[in-house]
Amino acid sequence: MEDLNERLVSLKEGLEGTIDAKIEQSVEKNMGSDYKNQLKGEVNEEILKHGKIVEDLNSRIDSLELDKQKSLDSAPPKNFNASLKEALGESASFKAFVSGQSSKATLSLKAIMTTAANASGDTVPADRLNGFYFDPTRTTRARDLLTSISTDSNTVRYIQETSYTNGAAARVEASAYGESEFKLDPVDAPIRSIGSQLTMTKEMFNDVPALSGYISTRIPAKVMNVEDQQILFGAGTGANLQGLMTAGGGAQFDVSSGAAFYQFFGADASAYTNEFDVLIAAKNQAQLAEYSPTAIMVNPTDYNKMFLHKDANANYVVFVNGVLTVLGVPIFPSTAVTADKFIVGDFGLGATLAIREDMEISFSESHSDNFVKDLVTVKATERIGLPIHNPNAFVWGAFSTAIASMNA
Numbered sequence: 001m002e003d004l005n006e007r008l009v010s011l012k013e014g015l016e017g018t019i020d021a022k023i024e025q026s027v028e029k030n031m032g033s034d035y036k037n038q039l040k041g042e043v044n045e046e047i048l049k050h051g052k053i054v055e056d057l058n059s060r061i062d063s064l065e066l067d068k069q070k071s072l073d074s075a076p077p078k079n080f081n082a083s084l085k086e087a088l089g090e091s092a093s094f095k096a097f098v099s100g101q102s103s104k105a106t107l108s109l110k111a112i113m114t115t116a117a118n119a120s121g122d123t124v125p126a127d128r129l130n131g132f133y134f135d136p137t138r139t140t141r142a143r144d145l146l147t148s149i150s151t152d153s154n155t156v157r158y159i160q161e162t163s164y165t166n167g168a169a170a171r172v173e174a175s176a177y178g179e180s181e182f183k184l185d186p187v188d189a190p191i192r193s194i195g196s197q198l199t200m201t202k203e204m205f206n207d208v209p210a211l212s213g214y215i216s217t218r219i220p221a222k223v224m225n226v227e228d229q230q231i232l233f234g235a236g237t238g239a240n241l242q243g244l245m246t247a248g249g250g251a252q253f254d255v256s257s258g259a260a261f262y263q264f265f266g267a268d269a270s271a272y273t274n275e276f277d278v279l280i281a282a283k284n285q286a287q288l289a290e291y292s293p294t295a296i297m298v299n300p301t302d303y304n305k306m307f308l309h310k311d312a313n314a315n316y317v318v319f320v321n322g323v324l325t326v327l328g329v330p331i332f333p334s335t336a337v338t339a340d341k342f343i344v345g346d347f348g349l350g351a352t353l354a355i356r357e358d359m360e361i362s363f364s365e366s367h368s369d370n371f372v373k374d375l376v377t378v379k380a381t382e383r384i385g386l387p388i389h390n391p392n393a394f395v396w397g398a399f400s401t402a403i404a405s406m407n408a
Contacts, residue, residue, distance in 0.1 A: 138228070140332040140334045142244075142334075143227065143228075145297070146352065147351075147353070148355055149354055152356070153191070156354045156387050158187055159186055160184070160187045161182060163183040164183065165180060165182075167180040168180060191356045192240065192383065192385065193381060194230065194381070194384065196223055196380055197219075197377055197378065198378055199375050199377045200215075200375065202365065219378060219379075220361065223382065231244060232244055232297075233245055234246065241386045242386060244343060244345070244388065244396065245343055250393070252397055253397030253398075255397075257281075257285060273407050274403070275305065278342065278397075279329075280326055280327065282342065282344040282396075282402075283329060286395050289392040291345075293344050295329065295344075296343070296344045296345075297337050297342070298337055299337045299340070300333040300334070300335060301339050302333075302399060303324070303331060341397070341398055341399075342396065343396040345394035345396075350388065350394050354386070355384055356384065357381070357383040359380060359381075359382045360380070360382065361379070362378075362379050362380075363378055364376070364377045
């Protein structure tokens, strides 16, 4: 196509030269200047017409070349055997190795070994769908319900009211006011690190552009799952946060007060006791401590089970179009909560998520022996703390235990 293009350009230049020569020849035969100008004008028109033809041909040539390139780009990939054979045939170092002129050979196979489909030797490649397919992430996380703050320290210290004596009373004239006593203790909430890493080949990053985006999304999601577990169930020892639903965290459901609260149902209470009853009793426990619960978290299994309750006539008793609530407090189903567990709390007032370092994604080729093996390590980390300054703002427990106590 390049030869054809050059020939067309040469033809155009030759045509222009021939016409100019004819004009000069006519002038030499004493033709008038007016006729000369007229003739030049007509010739220029012809040149423009021929130039347009050349441009059209050039455009068609470019189009053909583009179509050819697209055809090459969309051609099915060679199977492993064919690619290897081609690489061996083109490799000068391999030829030198075979002939005994060299003690080693280096082959550039590029991407032919990056996917199982190519390495299988299949001559008919499978259709490939764009993107990556994986399990969805959680829609509700514990941090979404908490107030967050930033910190520059490795420890968050706060003052916690552990007890008080209320001496306020009506005062008789000329007598002393009653004395109140508040016990305040300093409490330290350490900042803990949560993270994960994985290592993959550098070729995978280079040959699959979308992979880095996929990894950059999935690893943080898995780290956030551990964050949920730490916020709710952290043991408070070693590298663990103090969780809301463990000893030393929020207040455990008071089975005795729950049973007393529920006693007005009478002897037939056991026939109707369910998760709603437990959550109402837990909400009442928090309110008796002067807190106003803002959210409830349960496992999806328990959440959906609540919709299955029926009356004596086998009619469903729960009809909700939207968020399920207990006396106005929204219930959030989340796999972060273990099945049969629940937590009712004033999340805004009870605890704070202290963020020392928010989620950070980093890539490194220098970790361990990555450099010599062409590996890339991907790491996702965060540093957070959880000051639980008002433990009684949270009430947590197990549905099965609570129901049993309320039926006793």
